Amino acid sequence: MKIITTLALALFVSFSSFAQISPLEKQALVDLYTQTNGSSWTNSWDIEQSPKSWKGVVIINNKVIALTLNDNNLTGELPESIGNLANLKVLNLHKNSIEGTIPQTVTNIKGLKVLNISFNKLEGTLPTHLTDLASLEYLDLFFNNLTGELPQDIGNLKNLKRISLYSNNFKGQLPTSIEKLQHLRDIQISSNNFNGELPVGIASLNSLKRLSIFDNNFSGNFPEMINTLDLQELAYQNNKFNATTLVAVSDK
Template sequence: MKKIICSFLMFFISFALLAAVSPSERNALIQLHKSTHGKEWRVKWDLNAPISTWYGVKLQDDKVVGLDLSDNNLVGKLPKEITQLVYLQKLNLFKNEISGNIPFMIGDLKLLKMLNLAFNKLSGKIPASIINSTALQTVELYMNQLTGELPAEIGQLNQLQKLSLFNNEIEGQIPSSLYNLRALKTLLLSSNKFSGKLSNEIANLNKLENLSLFENNMEGQVPASLEKLTNLKELNISYNKFTGSVSENLAKLDALNMTMINENGVAANLKVNLNINIAVAEE
């Protein structure tokens, strides 16, 4: 009789541990495992074990708040069910072999603070719904195959501090709303197909420390308002179609280490040569 009771208790405890996470969250994790060939991951999940033991899953009060499977050989597509992880604050799938589109309703992750899907094979547009994830502080989608334009209302992500999208195929002009991201410290848009002018409203981003627009199709004068970015440390606007000269007042930004390359491929340091012409990559 004691053995029966003990067995029952063990079963009950095991069931409770497995059932602690909501069914929808558990299903989301299982679908991710299935759609990215979980059996081939470097560090695998035992689906019969409690979710609290699954590699890369962080729980808080029986809710999935973190998922870090970076560099873990995930191959395949992100399932739409991943948006059922509604308590998720951190999603890091950096450096895998994930292809296909970013789930359309990624914006359902309203508590998400950090999104890193960089160094994968993602394609398609950045979903417009991302603007609903207003808690986002970091978005890293670089080294993918993303296309289309940036969501027009990206400026609604008013807590965003880092936006890193370099080495994609994103096109069009920089949305005017982006200049409302006053918390932004890092903006990396290099090696894309951005066009149009860099607005004088760039001065609104007064916390900006790193601005890279390297290797795009941007044109027009370099805004004199750049000199108002007193926290700027790195600025790379080479290999565009900018014309004119850089404001000499930029030399007063003591922290700035600015390198540009002119049409002849000659590198110059801002503080050495303030009159460098920056009509780069013109044909």
């Protein structure tokens, strides 16, 4: 009886130690490895081993909750199956050489808080249902070749604290619904092709600390009430604002 009990305990410990994430999540990670030339990554994975040993993969309760592969020499394109990492809170692929578009399936990751695919070679427009990511706090897509306009319902991202899209090819007007983002601290959209007038409602964003919109085609009157915000950075040069409405840059 003692031998049987000991054997059962050993089997239980063994099973617990090697408990796996779901096959769907594991396949999504393998697809990412395959399609971004994982064998050439700076810190590669041994896909014969448990995902728990893969650098940059954080697993809690057998669910992948963070994927951090920044500055890791990823090349190629992101797989559509990345949307099957449904429990992700953090997706950080900053500073790689990822090409192609942002998969539409990213918007399946409803609990995502950090989406950072900045400093890559991405093209195309933002995912159609990006504003479904109601938990999103940080949207960092700067230094890519992204195009198109911001969604008119961007105000649905009510938890957003930072939107950093500088050095892309975005165009169009800044949606008026941005005034709903009361937690927003950073707006960094310089070096794009945005145009039209700035929404007056930006001046109601009391949490805003950084407004960087230089090197665009914004025009019309600069909302003078912005000067009442407690900004740490305000950069609006190289636009087409009416000179008489411009406010002084505040260096604090």
